[in-house]
Amino acid sequence: MILRRTFLKHxxxxxxxxxxxxxxxxxxxxxKEINSSNEIRKRISNAGPxxxxxxxxxxxxxxxxxxxxxxxxxxxx
Numbered sequence: 001m002i003l004r005r006t007f008l009k010h011x012x013x014x015x016x017x018x019x020x021x022x023x024x025x026x027x028x029x030x031x032k033e034i035n036s037s038n039e040i041r042k043r044i045s046n047a048g049p050x051x052x053x054x055x056x057x058x059x060x061x062x063x064x065x066x067x068x069x070x071x072x073x074x075x076x077x
Contacts (some may be wrong), residue, residue, distance in 0.1 A: 006054040015077040016067065034066065040066050 013026035019028035034040055040062065044050060047058040055063065064074055 006055065008054050009062050010053075010073055012055065012060065012063075016069070018077070032061075034063065036068070037040060 004054050009027065009030075010023050013020070013023060013030050017026040017029050020029065034044065043062050044055075044056075047062060048056045060074075061071070064071065
């Protein structure tokens with residue numbers, strides 16, 4: 001499987017939180033999940049810039065690892 005270099009944050013939250021009412025609330029849920037652990041925040045920030053509208057593939061792998069979702073499961077969503 002070939003992963004893209006970057007993934008839009010909106011596309012990620014749409015897949016991870018499909019029952020969310022809006023993209024904004026899904027983004028808040030992801031933000032809360034990331035901010036719950038200082039280690040995760042640090043690993044994501046070390047993997048690349050976080051103030052953009054996307055995550056790179058290393059950051060996505062860290063997030064999915066934290067949420068116990070494999071790359072294959074994420075692609076199927």
